[in-house]
Amino acid sequence: MKKRKIKVAILSISSLLMISMTASAILADIQAYFVGVDPSLISMVLTIPALMGLVFAFASGPLSLRLPKKNLVIFGLVCGLIGGMVALLFGSTSIYVLLGCSLLLGVAQGMNATMSMALIAEYFVAEESGAMMGLQSAFVNGGSMVLLFTSGMLAGIQWQMSYLVYLVFIPAIVIVMKNLPMDHPKVHDEEKQTEKSAKLNVRVYFTAVIMFLFGAFLFVFQTNIALYVNFASRLH
Template sequence: MLAAMLILMGGAAIAPALPLISEAFPDASDAAVALIVTLPALAIALTGVFIGALSDRIGKIPVLVASVAIFTIAGSSGFYLTSLYAILVGRFILGIGIAGITCTTSSLIVCYYEGATRTRVLGYQAAAMGIGVLILEVSGGLLAGISWRAAFLIYLVGVVILAGVLLTMKEPVLPSIGRNTVASDEKFPVAPLLAGYSTLFLGSMLFFLMPIKFPYFIAGMDAARVLGENTALTSGVFLGIMGCAASFMGLFYGRLAWRFHRYTILALTFLLFGIGYCSLGLATSLAAVAFAVICIGFGNGILMPTILTWIAAVTPRQFLGRASGGFSVALNIGQFASTLAIASVTAIAVTYGNLFLMFGCVAFVLALPYLLAMIRAKHALPQAVKSGKVAND
């Protein structure tokens, strides 16, 4: 769970410092500075599947140990590197570490637990990701108040987590087919996984609008100066509130998952994103901002475990590392694509408020297919029960 804290905000832990970094490198474009947050996502997208396959071959714990070490060293490199381009190289290497953490923590949970317990623990993983948002973003905001370079020191938390991994975690014992051979009747489930990956890609692209543009939105909001001129701290606090909301939903995800179909949960995810971003676009007070970030946090808190549960349900164990690698790829391609989408939409939106409104409307549109699938599933279930062909997916 502690390692899982690093998944979601590992690349964006210094998001509150982005306005300060823009000032430190005045010749760099906003898009170049934004790469500090999103470049790790590109690295994960390029390496995630390969690292996942490697964890299937040599073991998940060795890959996790190496990945946390890379996270710590490369993440903190921005503290002492002087060139923006050198910092960006360090951010790319950081992404390789996050890819390994994402693949191994997700697949280890599926290996360690079964049934309802697995669903509940996947919810706890989502809660851990939310707590990671809280700790990393608020701490990043506090350190950015000292200097933008100090914000990179937050990655030293990896030292503590690395010690915990080495002292407490063991490689799971899998069936003999898990490592060496593949059962003839079990194949890698491409089609079901692509559907889950596509959903995660869209949700991730929406969610990462927050760490990329929210600090700039707060910096231009007069009401945000309630904590002083250090708006990096204010944005870090609100991003931390968003993380708390995600943690809250993760803790109760097990109960939610057993009461509602995944399509219902995914429809709710995009509806919450839509409500949150539209509220943020119209916000003129900190109370409205708080409501908006809580809605977005709720949405993200149920998105991650839903996709992970989906992957666990359709993937044979010998393919878990590869499937989890695909999870990390979809998650982070969405993050990187978010930068490209934002750059395109910003030219039309002009203001950050309009930008959030436009993304909120997109989220409402994305909820429609899942609402339709939910209705179809409700109609199909009674017929399947009557025919005795209900399968537990």
């Protein structure tokens, strides 16, 4: 029963990892709303979460050695909720408000992307860990599809309404608080020794490079497709 609750908590986190991509559907609307703002600044609404996600993905590892992972996860989820709600209520006042909200969304994305994998490694082993990794990946992709679809439907009403999808952070916070046990970070000497002696092979570096290139091309597409469609529609 305890493992089942932990699974529910991890999968609820995983389903929200791509939520920042919902901004890709409204970039053209944001550009039309903020007349005269540089398009590159508009694109940063989508790219800042990825940049901050990278920073906090690295930072959350060392932090998890000093702070409970549950607290870090809740902190990330709360940052995502605040960022989404501020964008919903005050995003239309200034493009810089939206950029500030994107910073918070990046914190949530980076923190919980790392923590979801760390929690799987901590609570599941062997075949169970592999199965959980597969489920986690499915929930990341499935969650992103549902969130993008819902955000697009809401954006049809008004672009600010697309940020209503960030209310989904509320049940996620409740699930994590109820189901995820409070861990106590410990670093044993033998674990430190293992970390020092472990080395990454060539295939790991090759995979990392491929994923980096994939991410780069993906974000070029995501940040420009809405603006391009809007521009092309004006020509006709």
